[in-house]
Amino acid sequence: MHRKIVVMGVTSTGKSLIAAGLAEHLGGRFVEGDDLHPQSNVDKMAAGQPLTDEDRWPWLDRVGQAMLGEGIIVVACSALRRAYRDRIRAVAGPVTFVHLTGPREVIEERMGRRKGHFMPVSLLDSQLETLEPPGEDEDAVTLDLTLPPDDLLAQAVERLGFSSR
Numbered sequence: 001m002h003r004k005i006v007v008m009g010v011t012s013t014g015k016s017l018i019a020a021g022l023a024e025h026l027g028g029r030f031v032e033g034d035d036l037h038p039q040s041n042v043d044k045m046a047a048g049q050p051l052t053d054e055d056r057w058p059w060l061d062r063v064g065q066a067m068l069g070e071g072i073i074v075v076a077c078s079a080l081r082r083a084y085r086d087r088i089r090a091v092a093g094p095v096t097f098v099h100l101t102g103p104r105e106v107i108e109e110r111m112g113r114r115k116g117h118f119m120p121v122s123l124l125d126s127q128l129e130t131l132e133p134p135g136e137d138e139d140a141v142t143l144d145l146t147l148p149p150d151d152l153l154a155q156a157v158e159r160l161g162f163s164s165r
Helices: 015-026 039-046 053-066 082-092 104-113 121-130 149-159
Strands: 003-008 029-032 072-076 096-101 140-144
Touching: 003 015, 003 082, 015 029, 015 072, 015 096, 015 149, 039 053, 053 072, 053 082, 096 149, 104 121, 140 149
Parallel strands: 003 072, 003 096, 029 072, 096 140
Antiparallel strands: none
8 A cells, every 4th residue: 555644743742652653553654854954944933033934945845755655654743834755756646644633722832841852842933824724625634632542543544544453
């Protein structure tokens, strides 16, 4: 079986945790989208500066390239705007998006607990303003990030049409 899945959302929604869990559950490969950022993007975000679209295009191309290959590939990537998801699809082909969303207060609290991550809390508002939830015409499911991780993973598996192991 071949399937390309991006777990998306603003920072601190649990993208990496759920994407890694999905990949493991489905016997697929996990890719951390943050690892594909050029150092200039990481430096800019660490300094509290939002990325521009020009900053993002090469990164999104790398995300799409990471999805080329056999089997199930699950990537954690913000993919906040439709244009960004279109850019990934232009490189990777058909992709299913799992959008993790929830209250700003919960996301901000999670951000405050993260250690050693380059994304400061100050960029949360910028990400929320940029976010364009997937449209009805996109291959996507939306899940509530406030669910416990095991429940969230089970819902993702079910909503993506995979049977439980």
